[in-house]
Amino acid sequence: MVSSCHQLHIFFFPYMAHGHMIPIVDLAKLFALRGLKTTIITTCLNAPLISKTIQRTKDLGIDIDIQILKFPSVEAGLPEGCENLDSITSYDDGSLELIFKFLKATTLLQEPLEKLLQDCQPDCLVADLQFPWATDAADKFGIPRLVFKGTCFFSLCTLECIRLYEPHKKVTSDSEPFVLTNLPGDIKMTRKQLPDDLIQDFETDYSKLMKEIAESELRSFGIIVNSFYEVEPAYVDYYKKALGKRAWPIGPVSLCNGGIDDKAQRGKEASISENECLKWLDSKKRNSVIYICFGSMVNFSASQLMEIAKALEASGQEFIWVVRREKKNKKDEEDWLPKGFEERIERKGLIIRGWAPQVLILNHEAIGGFLTHCGWNSVLEAITAGKPMVTWPVFADHFYNEKLVSEVLQIGVSVGVKEWVAVHGDYVTTEAIEKAITELMVGKEAKEMRSRAKKLGEMATQAVEEGGSSYSNLSALVEEVRSHRHRP
Numbered sequence: 066m067v068s069s070c071h072q073l074h075i076f077f078f079p080y081m082a083h084g085h086m087i088p089i090v091d092l093a094k095l096f097a098l099r100g101l102k103t104t105i106i107t108t109c110l111n112a113p114l115i116s117k118t119i120q121r122t123k124d125l126g127i128d129i130d131i132q133i134l135k136f137p138s139v140e141a142g143l144p145e146g147c148e149n150l151d152s153i154t155s156y157d158d159g160s161l162e163l164i165f166k167f168l169k170a171t172t173l174l175q176e177p178l179e180k181l182l183q184d185c186q187p188d189c190l191v192a193d194l195q196f197p198w199a200t201d202a203a204d205k206f207g208i209p210r211l212v213f214k215g216t217c218f219f220s221l222c223t224l225e226c227i228r229l230y231e232p233h234k235k236v237t238s239d240s241e242p243f244v245l246t247n248l249p250g251d252i253k254m255t256r257k258q259l260p261d262d263l264i265q266d267f268e269t270d271y272s273k274l275m276k277e278i279a280e281s282e283l284r285s286f287g288i289i290v291n292s293f294y295e296v297e298p299a300y301v302d303y304y305k306k307a308l309g310k311r312a313w314p315i316g317p318v319s320l321c322n323g324g325i326d327d328k329a330q331r332g333k334e335a336s337i338s339e340n341e342c343l344k345w346l347d348s349k350k351r352n353s354v355i356y357i358c359f360g361s362m363v364n365f366s367a368s369q370l371m372e373i374a375k376a377l378e379a380s381g382q383e384f385i386w387v388v389r390r391e392k393k394n395k396k397d398e399e400d401w402l403p404k405g406f407e408e409r410i411e412r413k414g415l416i417i418r419g420w421a422p423q424v425l426i427l428n429h430e431a432i433g434g435f436l437t438h439c440g441w442n443s444v445l446e447a448i449t450a451g452k453p454m455v456t457w458p459v460f461a462d463h464f465y466n467e468k469l470v471s472e473v474l475q476i477g478v479s480v481g482v483k484e485w486v487a488v489h490g491d492y493v494t495t496e497a498i499e500k501a502i503t504e505l506m507v508g509k510e511a512k513e514m515r516s517r518a519k520k521l522g523e524m525a526t527q528a529v530e531e532g533g534s535s536y537s538n539l540s541a542l543v544e545e546v547r548s549h550r551h552r553p
């Protein structure tokens with residue numbers, strides 16, 4: 066008989082991309098705060114991205130261990146040192162091919178993972194959804210595997226409905242809307258908003274991976290979702306009851322970051338100091354600034370960035386704009402900015418080249434809205450901070466997340482993107498961007514949207530407080546893992 070005082074040991078294994086590593090590190094912190102022993106598995110070049118967070122957690126007396134695996138970049142045909150999707154999506158072309166090579170490289174991690182599991186015998190493995198083979202690895206040692214899904218229930222339900230009922234086959238053109246069969250809320254989509262691989266009848270590398278992910282999930286212990294019940298109750302219920310999934314909404318995980326440093330330093334080193342950023346924001350009026358950021362993977366062309374710059378200037382709104390391009394030196398020609406732009410917007414706008422302290426910015430009272438690509442972390446961070454959004458989906462789950470934000474929650478204005486285009490995005494004109502920004506910031510619906518967003522933000526905080534829905538779900542999950550351990 067094993068003692069119930071045994072300290073459970075949980076392994077966390079995030080996919081090597083910021084949109085996955087950031088929430089899983091927060092998740093590990095949440096488990097550690099509940100007194101569990103936690104270990105994060107990552108690779109050599111990704112370790113520095115989380116070491117500061119781990120150090121700050123240590124300073125609070127909470128230990129998170131780290132285990133390093135060698136990433137087989139060269140073996141998988143990737144450039145040496147390519148260990149994070151961030152570096153791939155920064156290239157101007159060839160991204161998709163490299164993304165698949167990257168996925169292949171991760172499959173080579175199964176063997177070293179198994180060795181680690183054998184040596185350390187943790188009580189549970191929480192592995193990213195992108196690692197379907199992690200279920201087999203854990204199975205070999207009788208360790209339960211939980212799947213971490215960094216998206217919302219709404220998008221999980223949408224995807225399942227498309228797979229199960231194939232509503233996209235009931236329309237005759239790619240731009241004709243179809244209703245998502247059986248999904249609560251009369252939600253419509255078009256085939257253009259979905260990846261080709263999802264709706265084609267023949268098997269592709271991507272559809273094969275999707276099948277492997279779905280199959281490995283069925284054999285897993287269950288699914289952890291970074292969301293909270295109150296933000297999408299109909300979809301949490303639908304996923305669990307109608308689709309019969311074992312899932313725990315335990316978010317927003319970003320709320321485990323209380324202090325300024327914790328909020329500011331997530332993922333890469335920020336390209337601006339917290340002080341400089343806060344000083345700039347402190348000088349602005351409440352709700353007067355729009356924050357623009359497209360996550361860690363979207364890579365727009367110079368001409369698309371130019372349209373954004375022109376729209377910002379034309380809207381007259383104050384802004385913080387994060388651009389994934391570094392300026393090499395002062396004299397560097399920047400082909401993505403109109404001539405004299407920076408001089409003209411000097412007091413009105415702040416451009417951050419590289420990485421921004423996003424959660425810190427979103428939580429400042431000067432921020433009145435967020436122009437986002439609808440990556441789920443960004444959307445949830447905005448909801449948590451009580452901010453409405455301009456939605457500009459690009460690929461992945463962005464189009465589903467946009468529906469949730471603008472149609473279900475009614476806290477968003479769509480910029481009007483019609484088509485799923487990986488990494489570089491569908492083109493959006495200056496006029497469309499300016500119109501959406503103006504509507505969000507000062508349009509006739511702006512006040513109501515802001516007030517709805519604020520209420521959701523309050524609900525998010527309540528969900529993670531003791532007795533709240535996510536807090537209780539996490540307690541229940543820990544107990545399930547504990548009782549699994551006691552099983553003969």
Ligand SMILES: O=c1ccn([C@@H]2O[C@H](COP(=O)(O)OP(=O)(O)O[C@H]3O[C@H](CO)[C@@H](O)[C@H](O)[C@H]3O)[C@@H](O)[C@H]2O)c(=O)[nH]1
Pocket residue numbers: 083084085087214215216331332358359360361362363387419420421422423424439440441442443444446460461462463
């Ligand atoms: O300058 C920046 C840019 C991003 N972030 C953070 O990086 C994360 C970005 O995540 P997300 O908004 O989800 O965007 P992606 O990086 O594009 O994430 C990928 O992974 C997500 C989780 O699976 C998916 O929902 C997205 O669609 C997919 O594109 C968020 O926590 C941001 O706060 C910063 O802190 N500073």
